[in-house]
Amino acid sequence: MQEVLGKPEGFVDNFVRKPGDYPKVTHYCPGCGHGRVHKLIAEAMADLEISDKTVLISPVGCTVFAYYYFDCGNIQSAHGRAPAVGTGVGRSNPGSITISYQGDGDLGAIGTAEIIHAANRGENMTVIFVNNGIYGMTGGQMAPTTLEGQVTTTTPTGRDIDEAGHPMRMSEMIATLEAPVFVERTAVTDTKNIMKTRKAIRKALKSQKDGYGFSFVEILSSCPIGWKMKPVAANQRITDEMVPYFPLKNFKDEIENRSPRPTKTVDPDPNKIIEVLGVDKDERLFKKDQSFIDNFKDQHVRIAGFGGQGVLLAGTTLGYLGMETGLNTTWLPSYGPEMRGGTANCHIVLSNKEVGSPLVEKASTLIAMNQPSLNEFGVTVKPGGLIVINSSTVEGKYTERDDVTCLYIPMNEIAESLGVMQAANMAALTAYLAYSKAFDVDMLTSLIKANFKKKTLIEKNVAVIQKTYEYVKENYLN
Amino acid sequence: MKREFIKGNEAIAKASLLAGCTHYFGYPITPSSEIIHAVANLYPKVGADFVQAESEIAAINMCYGASCAGRRVMTASSSPGISLKQEGVSYMASAELPCVIIDIMRAGPGLGNIWPEQSDYTQVVKGGGHGSYKCPVLAPNSPQEMCDFTIDAFELADKYRTPVYVLSDAYTGQVMEPVEFPSEVKKVKKNDWAIYGDKESKHNLVTSIQMNTTEMEKVNIVLDNKYKEIMEKEVRYSEYMMDDAEMVIVSYGIASRLSRSAIDELRSKGIKVGLFRPISLFPYPTKKLAALADDKVKLFVSVELSNGQMLEDVKIAVNGKKPVEYYGRMGGAIPTHDELVEVLDGFYKKHLG
Ligand SMILES: Cc1ncc(C[n+]2csc(CCOP(=O)(O)OP(=O)(O)O)c2C)c(N)n1
Ligand code: SF4
Numbered sequence: 042m043q044e045v046l047g048k049p050e051g052f053v054d055n056f057v058r059k060p061g062d063y064p065k066v067t068h069y070c071p072g073c074g075h076g077r078v079h080k081l082i083a084e085a086m087a088d089l090e091i092s093d094k095t096v097l098i099s100p101v102g103c104t105v106f107a108y109y110y111f112d113c114g115n116i117q118s119a120h121g122r123a124p125a126v127g128t129g130v131g132r133s134n135p136g137s138i139t140i141s142y143q144g145d146g147d148l149g150a151i152g153t154a155e156i157i158h159a160a161n162r163g164e165n166m167t168v169i170f171v172n173n174g175i176y177g178m179t180g181g182q183m184a185p186t187t188l189e190g191q192v193t194t195t196t197p198t199g200r201d202i203d204e205a206g207h208p209m210r211m212s213e214m215i216a217t218l219e220a221p222v223f224v225e226r227t228a229v230t231d232t233k234n235i236m237k238t239r240k241a242i243r244k245a246l247k248s249q250k251d252g253y254g255f256s257f258v259e260i261l262s263s264c265p266i267g268w269k270m271k272p273v274a275a276n277q278r279i280t281d282e283m284v285p286y287f288p289l290k291n292f293k294d295e296i297e298n299r300s301p302r303p304t305k306t307v308d309p310d311p312n313k314i315i316e317v318l319g320v321d322k323d324e325r326l327f328k329k330d331q332s333f334i335d336n337f338k339d340q341h342v343r344i345a346g347f348g349g350q351g352v353l354l355a356g357t358t359l360g361y362l363g364m365e366t367g368l369n370t371t372w373l374p375s376y377g378p379e380m381r382g383g384t385a386n387c388h389i390v391l392s393n394k395e396v397g398s399p400l401v402e403k404a405s406t407l408i409a410m411n412q413p414s415l416n417e418f419g420v421t422v423k424p425g426g427l428i429v430i431n432s433s434t435v436e437g438k439y440t441e442r443d444d445v446t447c448l449y450i451p452m453n454e455i456a457e458s459l460g461v462m463q464a465a466n467m468a469a470l471t472a473y474l475a476y477s478k479a480f481d482v483d484m485l486t487s488l489i490k491a492n493f494k495k496k497t498l499i500e501k502n503v504a505v506i507q508k509t510y511e512y513v514k515e516n517y518l519n
Numbered sequence: 520m521k522r523e524f525i526k527g528n529e530a531i532a533k534a535s536l537l538a539g540c541t542h543y544f545g546y547p548i549t550p551s552s553e554i555i556h557a558v559a560n561l562y563p564k565v566g567a568d569f570v571q572a573e574s575e576i577a578a579i580n581m582c583y584g585a586s587c588a589g590r591r592v593m594t595a596s597s598s599p600g601i602s603l604k605q606e607g608v609s610y611m612a613s614a615e616l617p618c619v620i621i622d623i624m625r626a627g628p629g630l631g632n633i634w635p636e637q638s639d640y641t642q643v644v645k646g647g648g649h650g651s652y653k654c655p656v657l658a659p660n661s662p663q664e665m666c667d668f669t670i671d672a673f674e675l676a677d678k679y680r681t682p683v684y685v686l687s688d689a690y691t692g693q694v695m696e697p698v699e700f701p702s703e704v705k706k707v708k709k710n711d712w713a714i715y716g717d718k719e720s721k722h723n724l725v726t727s728i729q730m731n732t733t734e735m736e737k738v739n740i741v742l743d744n745k746y747k748e749i750m751e752k753e754v755r756y757s758e759y760m761m762d763d764a765e766m767v768i769v770s771y772g773i774a775s776r777l778s779r780s781a782i783d784e785l786r787s788k789g790i791k792v793g794l795f796r797p798i799s800l801f802p803y804p805t806k807k808l809a810a811l812a813d814d815k816v817k818l819f820v821s822v823e824l825s826n827g828q829m830l831e832d833v834k835i836a837v838n839g840k841k842p843v844e845y846y847g848r849m850g851g852a853i854p855t856h857d858e859l860v861e862v863l864d865g866f867y868k869k870h871l872g
Contacts, residue, residue, distance in 0.1 A: 058724070060730070060731055060734075092721070093717060093718040093721055094716045094717060094718075094721075095716070095721075096587075096588075096714055096716055098584075105728060106728075108724050108726065112721070113721050114714035114715075114716060114720060114721050114723055114724075115714075115723075115724045115725070115726075116584070116587050116714065116724075116725045116726070117614075117724075117725065117726035117727065117728055118580065118583060118584075118610070119580060119583075119606055119607060119610050122576065122577070122580035122583075122607070125572070125576075125577040125578075125580035125581045125583075125584065126580050126581070126583050126584035126587070127584060128544075128570065128577075128581045128584060129542065129544065129580070129581035129582060129583060129584020129585035129586070129587070129588070129592070130584035130585065130587050130588045130714070130716075131584070132542065132568050132570070132584075132585065133541075133542060133568075133584065133585045133587075133588030133589075133590045134588050134714075134715055134716030134717075136716070137715075137716025137717075138716070154573050154574055154576075154577065155573070155576075155577050155580070157573075158572075158573035158577065162570070305568075306566075307541050307542065307566065307567060307568045307590075308541075308566065309536070309541060309565040309566045309567045309704075310565070310566065311703070311704035313564075313565050313566065314536050314537065314565045314704050315702060315703070315704065317561060317564045317565050318533050318536060318537070318561070318700065319523075320521050320533075320537070320700040320701070320702045321521070321702050322521060323521040323522070325522075357524065357695060360524050360695055360696075361524050363697075364522065364524045364697040369696075369697075370524065370696060370697060371694055371695070371696050372524070372694065372695040372696075373690060373693060373694045373695075374693060395779075396696075396776075397776045397777065397778075397779035397780030397781075397782075397783065398776050398777045398779075398780040398856060399690065399694045399696075399776065400690075400777075400853065400856075402855055402856055402857075403856075
């Protein structure tokens with residue numbers, strides 16, 4: 042336990058959160074560097090007058106109980122994740138100060154991803170990285186910063202760099218990133234270095250207070266217990282062994298060269314949400330027609346073709362028709378790797394009853410925009426069902442089935458002749474509607490007029506619908 | 520438009536804003552990615568905050584941070600990503616932090632594939648991470664419910680100070696159906712426990728560590744009492760054709776819709792079969808199922824897209840009073856309609872024929 046002499050204001054008066062009988066001393070071992078670092082942070086918080094708006098995050102490690110001491114908002118978090126937690130809390134409290142206080146196992150091993158990415162995003166936070174070259178809390182195991190040859194409980198014969206890799210220099214890594222404004226390594230060994238540490242911590246916190254974003258202070262610190270050394274010898278070891286490998290210096294100071302970033306408040310206006318989501322209007326394209334709904338015969342439609350033929354859009358268009366007329370409607374697409382072969386298909390169910398399965402295993406109608414689709418799904422059509430075939434891409438007649446009706450529609454030709462190759466899918470839908478009479482073809486026209494944005498496109502699509510309708514009437518109706 | 524023909528996943532993203540959510544943190548994974556796409560599009564437009572996190576682990580810990588600050592916060596993922604989040608969820612449960620987690624289940628184990636399964640039941644419903652905790656779990660089976668339950672989940676999360684899951688699947692995420700969105704945004708109150716980065720809240724502490732065993736046990740007891748209250752008050756289920764049902768299909772999410780279609784056909788053959796659909800998976804509607812087992816129901820069948828992860832809960836509820844059968848497919852395979860009808864018909868004949 043360590044007594045804190047001349048307790049700064051950034052600490053609470055008595056460590057009331059600390060269990061046990063000694064509310065005036067910390068839980069750290071004698072000679073532990075954490076106590077000194079704590080004191081410097083507390084002083085800086087008090088002097089910069091930020092303790093009211095500071096949130097300190099202590100992940101797992103010997104400083105897990107940092108909240109015993111600091112007179113600010115405190116969060117204890119999972120091992121290594123403080124920079125992610127800091128990202129969440131910092132963005133939630135714009136204008137506040139976030140301190141992530143991490144050990145070397147925490148920051149350099151389990152939490153490597155979180156620290157690198159928080160730094161890279163330039164989150165508004167100050168990271169205090171206490172590098173004591175060992176896992177203090179859990180019994181003196183090797184840390185990513187353990188020196189070559191150093192004996193720990195998991196490197197009983199000393200760290201072998203061929204096996205365990207070289208000690209990691211985190212400040213150097215962080216300094217390579219664009220976003221951080223201030224990166225410095227110091228030590229809490231003697232008065233001179235403690236003063237430098239004091240300055241670095243202040244600068245880091247001040248830069249955050251002023252809105253510059255991410256700052257990082259690495260502090261070489263002793264762990265007499267983990268190192269199995271007396272406090273004085275441990276302190277000397279930092280100077281003799283750690284500093285040569287982990288040079289004490291500033292790696293980055295961009296504060297002068299950058300301007301503060303504006304505080305981003307997160308306070309969405311409910312009216313804006315309603316407007317952006319468009320949930321304030323309640324328009325129906327068609328007047329509700331109960332007898333239409335009551336008399337509607339269930340439709341199980343499968344639409345299939347090459348990607349780019351507008352297969353999915355034809356499906357959603359049908360779905361919209363269903364919705365606008367007050368039917369229950371489901372649309373399920375093929376997706377992900379299924380689409381990579383360049384084919385697409387979707388299932389549409391339209392019903393006046395609640396729809397169970399959204400899958401169309403047995404189609405009442407198949408719209409086959411190409412040959413492979415006809416081959417694959419032709420067999421799934423119910424006896425008495427309808428197959429709408431794109432005769433522009435499918436050669437000859439479909440002879441596999443004699444219990445279904447086939448419409449052969451030159452969809453590409455119709456669309457092309459009107460200058461909208463992409464509208465072959467509208468020709469397909471029109472043919473289906475005109476023949477099946479599931480919906481009036483006029484309804485499709487109204488929907489296109491309401492949903493399409495570009496006027497020229499509307500006109501061309503409407504022309505495709507009309508031409509297809511004429512084609513079906515001429516060849517298949519009456 | 521109030522009514523919109525929309526994918527389940529997109530409905531979730533919209534609903535989150537209507538629920539008063541201000542922060543979303545997530546990592547992309549099929550088949551949940553429409554959520555993060557819609558969030559990336561919508562959140563900045565309304566001044567809400569979105570971060571594409573470096574991993575699901577980071578995402579859930581960002582949620583932890585935002586929740587500490589009293590914000591409504593959401594993350595979404597799919598099965599492997601949910602596995603990664605579990606440590607964070609355990610921390611949140613212990614620290615009593617509200618958060619909404621969406622799981623659009625895919626097939627596993629391992630990388631599996633992107634087709635629907637319901638094999639996260641155990642990891643989501645039973646706790647999943649370490650420690651004695653549970654999270655309320657709502658299981659929608661349509662885009663409308665994706666919207667409604669997402670909003671509900673935020674309310675539950677705040678009410679009970681707990682992470683809440685919306686557990687869905689690849690098909691319910693991908694399917695488009697008409698959805699009616701509410702046209703108001705939920706108001707979010709300040710929490711006296713949260714840390715707002717100001718003088719009033721600076722003495723607040725969020726932690727999940729208690730070194731003293733009796734103190735930690737107290738935390739556990741508080742949680743346990745909370746779960747008991749949730750079991751008392753928050754059970755949700757729906758029933759279809761249950762009035763005279765002798766055979767009851769117990770099924771949730773997408774499987775309940777496949778079952779519903781099968782039931783319609785079995786009914787047309789004169790078989791008295793109904794659907795019991797648990798909507799809250801924790802709290803599971805155990806009492807109601809037990810009452811059905813005491814009453815006229817003669818046979819239960821758990822239909823699910825897993826190796827019978829929910830079956831255990833059905834058996835606990837039925838408690839040996841009536842036979843319980845199971846049918847499921849795995850690997851992203853979906854039973855065909857004819858297959859399901861035949862299997863259920865077979866169970867009926869075996870026990871009641
Ligand atoms: C997920 C997880 N893995 C492992 C641990 C155990 N653990 C706690 S602290 C720690 C290492 C701490 O070392 P360091 O970050 O260097 O901090 P120090 O204790 O030296 O201050 C480990 C491995 C844990 N709490 N959580
Ligand atoms: S184990 Fe090491 S780091 Fe931990 S308190 Fe003791 S001296 Fe400090």
